[in-house]
Amino acid sequence: MKKKRVMSFGTFDIIHPGHIAFLSAAAKCGNELFVVVSRDTRRKKISGDLPVHTQTERISVLNALKPVTRAIAGSDKDILKAIKRYTPDVIVLGHDQVYGIEMLDKWIARQENPPKIVRLPAFRRGRFSTTRIKKVLCQSST
Numbered sequence: 001m002k003k004k005r006v007m008s009f010g011t012f013d014i015i016h017p018g019h020i021a022f023l024s025a026a027a028k029c030g031n032e033l034f035v036v037v038s039r040d041t042r043r044k045k046i047s048g049d050l051p052v053h054t055q056t057e058r059i060s061v062l063n064a065l066k067p068v069t070r071a072i073a074g075s076d077k078d079i080l081k082a083i084k085r086y087t088p089d090v091i092v093l094g095h096d097q098v099y100g101i102e103m104l105d106k107w108i109a110r111q112e113n114p115p116k117i118v119r120l121p122a123f124r125r126g127r128f129s130t131t132r133i134k135k136v137l138c139q140s141s142t
Helices: 017-027 040-047 055-063 081-086 101-109 130-140
Strands: 005-010 032-037 070-073 090-093 116-119
Touching: 005 017, 005 081, 017 032, 017 090, 032 055, 032 081, 055 070
Parallel strands: 005 032, 005 090, 032 070, 090 116
Antiparallel strands: none
16 A cells, blocks of 8 residues: 655744644644755745754754654755655645745646645644744743
């Protein structure tokens, strides 16, 4: 029986319960979960700031999590590179993922057997977000 491969994408900088809920739900969409971790430079380009943890550190943390089969480095230039290499059956996106979606949609439209796209809802968004956690940490250090 062929394994159903799931792929998700993200920075996963400061792992929190929202990330765990997302990864657990993504893993339930198949038999193995591959997580593509954003490069530091891409993160800076998108959000204007560097992650707290390096890409290598973030990959190491993700690889230690039970729902994750394998965390891999994303490409700085081609967001479709990992999809083409690992050929997922399902791509799971977070509620707030917008970067690269237009390119992904165009690529999928050209595929004979495209992966299924699943967009998961936020998990207690007001409580669990990396931005909120960084703000709280900054406030408590002053």
